[in-house]
Amino acid sequence: MNYTLLLLAADEKTGGGLFGNPIIMMILMFVIFWVVLIRPQQKQRKALAAKQAALKKGDQVITIGGMHASVNAVSEKTVSLKLSEGVFVKYDKSAIATVLTAKADAADKKDA
Structure with missing residues (x-):
C-alpha cells in the first residue's frame, strides 16, 4: 500500500x-x-x-472612409482622387484601403 x-x-x-x-x-x-x-x-x-506605391492615374480606389474614386494624379506622399466630373480631392497615400485596377475589375466581372 x-x-x-x-x-x-x-x-x-x-x-x-x-x-x-x-x-x-x-x-x-x-x-x-x-x-x-x-x-x-x-x-x-x-x-x-x-499597391499604394504602385498607384497610377486611372486606378479605381476605395479610401479608408469608404469613398470610391479614380486616381487623377500621384505624388510622393499624396494622391489626387477624382470623385466626379470636375471634383478632385487630395488624400494621403496611406488613406487608400483598396486598389482596384482595370485588370481586377475585369476578373471580378468574369467571376460573377
Missing part, C-alpha cells in the same frame, strides 16, 4: 512531461500567435503598401 502512494507522489512531482514545463508552453503559445495572427497581418500590410 505504501509503495503505490510513493509512485503516485513521484508522478505528481514530474510535472506531466515536456508540455508540463511553463516556459515551453509560453514559447509554444508565442509561436502559435506568430503563425496565426502576426505573420498574416504583416503580409497583408506589405501587400497594401506595395
Whole structure:
C-alpha cells in the first residue's frame, strides 16, 4: 500500500512531461500567435503598401472612409482622387484601403 502512494507522489512531482514545463508552453503559445495572427497581418500590410506605391492615374480606389474614386494624379506622399466630373480631392497615400485596377475589375466581372 505504501509503495503505490510513493509512485503516485513521484508522478505528481514530474510535472506531466515536456508540455508540463511553463516556459515551453509560453514559447509554444508565442509561436502559435506568430503563425496565426502576426505573420498574416504583416503580409497583408506589405501587400497594401506595395499597391499604394504602385498607384497610377486611372486606378479605381476605395479610401479608408469608404469613398470610391479614380486616381487623377500621384505624388510622393499624396494622391489626387477624382470623385466626379470636375471634383478632385487630395488624400494621403496611406488613406487608400483598396486598389482596384482595370485588370481586377475585369476578373471580378468574369467571376460573377
